[in-house]
Amino acid sequence: MHEAKHIQNTLETLISKKRMLEIKDLKKAFGDNHVLNGFNLILYEGENLVIMGKSGSGKSVMIKCLVGLMEPDSGSIKIMDRNLLALNQVELDELRTEIGFLFQGSALYDSMTVRENLEFPLRRHTHKFGNITDTTQLVEEALESVGLVHAIDLMPAELSGGMKRRIALARTLILKPKIILYDEPTSGLDPITSKEIIELMRNIQKQYKTSSLIITHDVDCARVVSERMILLVDGINYAEGTFEELKASKDEKVKAFFK
Numbered sequence: 001m002h003e004a005k006h007i008q009n010t011l012e013t014l015i016s017k018k019r020m021l022e023i024k025d026l027k028k029a030f031g032d033n034h035v036l037n038g039f040n041l042i043l044y045e046g047e048n049l050v051i052m053g054k055s056g057s058g059k060s061v062m063i064k065c066l067v068g069l070m071e072p073d074s075g076s077i078k079i080m081d082r083n084l085l086a087l088n089q090v091e092l093d094e095l096r097t098e099i100g101f102l103f104q105g106s107a108l109y110d111s112m113t114v115r116e117n118l119e120f121p122l123r124r125h126t127h128k129f130g131n132i133t134d135t136t137q138l139v140e141e142a143l144e145s146v147g148l149v150h151a152i153d154l155m156p157a158e159l160s161g162g163m164k165r166r167i168a169l170a171r172t173l174i175l176k177p178k179i180i181l182y183d184e185p186t187s188g189l190d191p192i193t194s195k196e197i198i199e200l201m202r203n204i205q206k207q208y209k210t211s212s213l214i215i216t217h218d219v220d221c222a223r224v225v226s227e228r229m230i231l232l233v234d235g236i237n238y239a240e241g242t243f244e245e246l247k248a249s250k251d252e253k254v255k256a257f258f259k
């Protein structure tokens, strides 16, 4: 057992909260490459949980298992008390509307305006929203939360990198997800734009009462957005705790993240 693991005082405040997502003993290997060796994670309601791991540590593999794009060798994944690996395609599609994704590649459709990009998920998920004839209010509300109502009629080519990421986030928010998965939300952005995105993530957590899993290399992002962090090392949840708790660790593998 590593010293930073199972930090008591953090857990005590979280233990009574609802579990939005739970990964137990997840294993995945590619031939001899044992990427996940029994990874565990609990995301509690309302929290921002940051996962840090160095390049190649298996963060993307974990996310792919989580969204049903990859099948783990063993282990279980529960999302809002539903066993992900036992769901059929229809059930999986329904569950996906409860989960928002902001991935590095979550590109906008270049041939559509911002408004059309935001309308797109509403039309795809009619089982959640029905056939909405007037989407304007929902589109404006989502754009408002990312501070970009004025961009409603622009084309993606007219947006900066930071604006595109905000619009991609608005497109996720329009479905009112309970859980948001962020994969490297600040990658490729300059420091000022990164800061704006980080602030926005905090605001969204408050406004939409979402629970978020955030994968990042960005120590600043982790410090500002996380209630709790998990360090993924050697395929396991090597260390868990608040940013300050982990930063104070004497464990060499933990210290390496904060250099």
Ligand SMILES: Nc1ncnc2c1ncn2[C@@H]1O[C@H](COP(=O)(O)OP(=O)(O)OP(=O)(O)O)[C@@H](O)[C@H]1O
Residues within 6 Å of the ligand: 030, 033, 035, 053, 054, 055, 056, 057, 058, 059, 060, 061, 062
């Ligand atoms: N489909 C696949 N087939 C074979 N090996 C794979 C496959 N997907 C991932 N891997 C291997 O799994 C390991 C973990 O990869 P993964 O992409 O999850 O890392 P990561 O932590 O997301 O890295 P980064 O921060 O660089 O994105 C790597 O060794 C990678 O080569």
